[in-house]
Amino acid sequence: AQSVTQLGSHVSVSEGALVLLRCNYSSSVPPYLFWYVQYPNQGLQLLLKYTTGATLVKGINGFEAEFKKSETSFHLTKPSAHMSDAAEYFCAVSGGNQGGKLIFGQGTELSVKP
């Protein structure tokens, strides 16, 4: 079975500050890992994904995440927050015999203060 835990349901940062959203996963097979963003009244949008290869993955809007197998983590970071980054962020895992279905964490709401 696979699962995802996102530490912190709400994170608040100042504009220009580092963004760090935490994600830990559990998987009995090599995982595929994803970060999605959900803006108010919009559908989920893929930020980045890790499948195989390089463990540091770069995504859209300046976000990146690093797959750390030893820590079973896939934390999302951005060096400098913008007001437009305020949204809900979801980490997800798939892989093995699960097909393409995604198992999501409970989400982290990011607020950006001016």
Add this chain to the structure above:
Amino acid sequence: GAGVSQTPSNKVTEKGKYVELRCDPISGHTALYWYRQSLGQGPEFLIYFQGTGAADDSGLPNDRFFAVRPEGSVSTLKIQRTERGDSAVYLCASSLTETSVPDEQFFGPGTRLTVL
């Protein structure tokens, strides 16, 4: 190009009624997924289709829930005898294919179902 569309965007119904939620995937996408998102939670997998067949329906909560995709494109999620606990946003996603290395899933805006 057009993304994934879902209709209706909002549906209010009474306990015990039957509802149908529709999903139009991106043209050419063979894999289609349904998820349910309750307030304050992440999306929860319900079912996915590869073509016309349901490849995995392990997430359907009970036999009141059923989904079809008869021609391999549009899908309908059907809920019988609705209960207040069914209230949630129902999300549909499609991807080019479903393989061992998953393609990006493109999500629709969702249908907000409220059962009174």
